[in-house]
Amino acid sequence: MSNDAPHRLLLDNLNTATLLLDERLCLEYMNPAAEMLLAVSGQRSHGQFISELFTESPEALGALRQAVEQAHPFTKREATLVTLGGQPLTVDYAVTPIVEHGRNRLLVEVHPRDRLLRITKEEAQQSQLETSRMLVRGLAHEIKNPLGGIRGAAQLLARELPDEALRDYTNVIIEEADRLRNLVDRMLGTNKLPQLRPANIHEVLERVASLVEAESQGRVPLLRDYDPSIPEVLIDQEQMIQAVLNIARNALQALGDSRQPAPQITLRSRALRQFTIGHQRHRLAVRIEIIDNGPGIPPELQETIFYPMVSGRPDGTGLGLAIAQSIISQHQGLVECESQPGHTVFSISLPLEQGAAPS
Structure with a gap:
């Protein structure tokens, strides 16, 4: 040259x-x-x-x-x-x-190669999300219709019963029908579109931290590791609190079930440059990480952990993570999970700007 x-x-x-x-x-x-x-x-x-x-x-x-x-x-x-x-x-x-x-x-x-590998993984994840949504909506439709009939029939039956004590049985039918309807509504998630406004992401994390600390009653220390340079991001603050809280509660429950001698949850925020979400490259993005030192997610569940009704806990509904993923997806973001015994990380990536360059 x-x-x-x-x-x-x-x-x-x-x-x-x-x-x-x-x-x-x-x-x-x-x-x-x-x-x-x-x-x-x-x-x-x-x-x-x-x-x-x-x-x-x-x-x-x-x-x-x-x-x-x-x-x-x-x-x-x-x-x-x-x-x-x-x-x-x-x-x-x-x-x-x-x-x-x-x-x-x-x-x-x-x-x-990271971007290509990430895009392939995200496309598969998005496809799985859309498939599960279609299945859930179809299942919800098939459940809610007969539930309405069962509830209405129980109400009519209650009016015809001669003995007031017998109404306890119809009340059980009505209450259980309502419980199933609420469960189906939770499976469907919110139909409300996010109301995007500039917000400090650390206000979201602090709100989640205060709720988790109250629920754990001091049994699980919660550490903050924030990047103060992160600018405001366009989010629906209430919905984002719900999404992060669902993940943090999942971590809290995993730590409680494991009886970890030194349980700990960390909330971390970082700014990312030239980060790709889906097919869009964003000049700036924010990553939120919820980290716990619990037993980890079993390998056989890691690929399906965001599916509705999939849970690693016997009494879990498997809806918290599915709802969190739906909210983050509506914000054009991405949620990922990496887990091994003693170290589980849920990562939420959100664009910090409206304009994005094609990948």
Whole structure:
């Protein structure tokens, strides 16, 4: 590259993250796509050793040295890079040696895989959500119609009974019919569209924290780990409190059932940059995490935990998480779960802006 300026103008406009390293594996250039991917400034990072930008493995560093010494190109699939901020990235990258005027340099093209994997997972999750909604609505329709008839017949029967004491039986029928109707209504969730207004997400978390602390009566410490830089987000505050509370209550119940000697719930908030939700890339998003150190969710339930009527507890209805997912989906957000014994994390991701770039 005897004249770098025209080439760099082209690289600046590529969507592929591209870095140029010198013979010492120090950064000479990175394009804007690489700056966004690695969350660093190319100008400030100029001259830094590659391991100061991100880390992978000692073997990968050896492969880069071999590539620059022997002018040997190579490609690596599904590598895990860890950025300066500690965020792991799954990427494919190609390394191409450039030999010019006795200098050996490396052109590194990085293709992120996280977004593709996330989009595939979210599409499957959304498809499952729509399927379960259709099943629940069909089931609810089939249940509510005969329930209305049963309740009405019990009321008519109660009027005809000669003995007042016999009405206890018809009252049981009416009460149980009402209970089943309420259960079906909860399965259907709210039909009310969210009333979006700017709100501080930490007000939501503090409201949830106060309710959980009151319910646990001090038995379960609740830790806050907030990012105070997060701006206001457009949400229906009451609905979002309900969604986060359902998840936090789930954690509280899991800790109570497990009799964990040192139970703990953590509420965490973080800002995310260039984050993809569905097919939309958002310049800014917020992530809320509800973390507990309980026994974890059984592996066989993790894929279906957001389905209605699926619960890991014998007395659970399996509606809390399904309702939470429905609310978050109406906010154009995403809820995910990762669980292993001693560490369960429910993550809620919400866009912080109305405008979004296509992914």
